[in-house]
Amino acid sequence: MLALGLASCDSKEEILYQQYVVEGRVLYQTHCANCHQENGSGLKDLYPAISQPALWKSLNTDELTCLIKWGRKGTKGYMPGNTKLQALDIAEIQTFLREQWGPQKAIYSLDSTRFALKKCETTL
Amino acid sequence: MCSKSLFAAILLCFFGLLSCQEKHDLPFLGPKTLNATGDTVYHQIPPFRFLNQDSTWVTEKDMEGKIYVADFFFTTCPTICPKMKTQLLRIYERYAANDVVRILSHSIDPEFDQVSVLKNYANKLHIEAPRWNLLTGDKKAIYAIGQKSYMVAAQEDSNEVGGFVHSGAFILVDKNRHVRGIYDGTKEEDVNHLIEDMEKLLGNK
Numbered sequence: 001m002l003a004l005g006l007a008s009c010d011s012k013e014e015i016l017y018q019q020y021v022v023e024g025r026v027l028y029q030t031h032c033a034n035c036h037q038e039n040g041s042g043l044k045d046l047y048p049a050i051s052q053p054a055l056w057k058s059l060n061t062d063e064l065t066c067l068i069k070w071g072r073k074g075t076k077g078y079m080p081g082n083t084k085l086q087a088l089d090i091a092e093i094q095t096f097l098r099e100q101w102g103p104q105k106a107i108y109s110l111d112s113t114r115f116a117l118k119k120c121e122t123t124l
Numbered sequence: 125m126c127s128k129s130l131f132a133a134i135l136l137c138f139f140g141l142l143s144c145q146e147k148h149d150l151p152f153l154g155p156k157t158l159n160a161t162g163d164t165v166y167h168q169i170p171p172f173r174f175l176n177q178d179s180t181w182v183t184e185k186d187m188e189g190k191i192y193v194a195d196f197f198f199t200t201c202p203t204i205c206p207k208m209k210t211q212l213l214r215i216y217e218r219y220a221a222n223d224v225v226r227i228l229s230h231s232i233d234p235e236f237d238q239v240s241v242l243k244n245y246a247n248k249l250h251i252e253a254p255r256w257n258l259l260t261g262d263k264k265a266i267y268a269i270g271q272k273s274y275m276v277a278a279q280e281d282s283n284e285v286g287g288f289v290h291s292g293a294f295i296l297v298d299k300n301r302h303v304r305g306i307y308d309g310t311k312e313e314d315v316n317h318l319i320e321d322m323e324k325l326l327g328n329k
């Protein structure tokens with residue numbers, strides 16, 4: 001009985017993870033793939049390849065959340081913000097990115113996204 | 125049976141001829157007028173003068189004896205421009221050794237896209253003038269040549285992501301500055317057609 005409960009709990013998480021990946025893929029294609037390309041290869045030096053492991057090492061996930069939402073201006077390269085994306089959208093995109101290219105294949109939770117967004121709102 | 129296949133053969137010939145005809149002659153796009161002697165005068169890109177990424181003036185004189193592809197973009201455009209640039213890169217790389225082919229990419233955000241910004245963009249895209257010119261200049265002049273001469277939409281719109289609405293069109297211009305084709309620069313198949321038409325203009329087909 002307990003084992004059964006645990007198993008169904010596991011699969012619930014698994015289902016949620018798969019949902020995030022699927023939704024995240026659609027959002028990635030709409031909001032990110034124009035520049036970073038569908039396969040994450042980027043375009044020359046203009047749009048960085050997000051499939052690169054080096055990029056994943058240089059950015060923590062909180063920073064990435066803020067980058068997706070607010071973009072970046074400055075010498076390191078310009079990226080427009082995606083201010084219309086909500087926390088859930090970003091959580092799904094992050095989960096998809098991790099599933100495709102990131103070091104950990106795990107869900108990036110809505111709570112983590114909200115927390116990261118709060119942090120970058122106060123530093124803005 | 126025999127007459128049927130003959131009929132089919134004739135039909136095939138007929139359509140074959142039709143499509144051949146279409147393939148050989150690219151249209152002259154834009155309004156046509158008659159001159160004093162009654163000859164048709166085709167729409168022509170008027171004289172222009174814009175600055176490129178090397179801070180060099182580019183004018184219609186630089187296009188003498190060249191065929192070129194024109195488009196409109198801005199460096200901070202998050203929507204269709206990256207797709208257009210991916211496709212233009214195909215053309216740039218295909219004609220790397222052909223001095224008759226040019227690309228003119230006009231910025232519709234020239235106030236932000238100054239020479240230094242364009243230079244940086246060109247470096248990152250690994251492209252060089254004069255084969256691929258990124259152009260900036262007087263905003264009114266750029267919008268006017270876009271709308272009236274290249275016949276594409278280009279204007280500011282704060283509701284649009286990035287602040288501008290513009291078409292993803294590539295315009296093919298021949299050696300006499302006549303517009304010979306307009307293509308959707310965001311679609312690979314359409315750009316394949318553009319390349320076929322460029323081959324025709326170059327006399328390779």
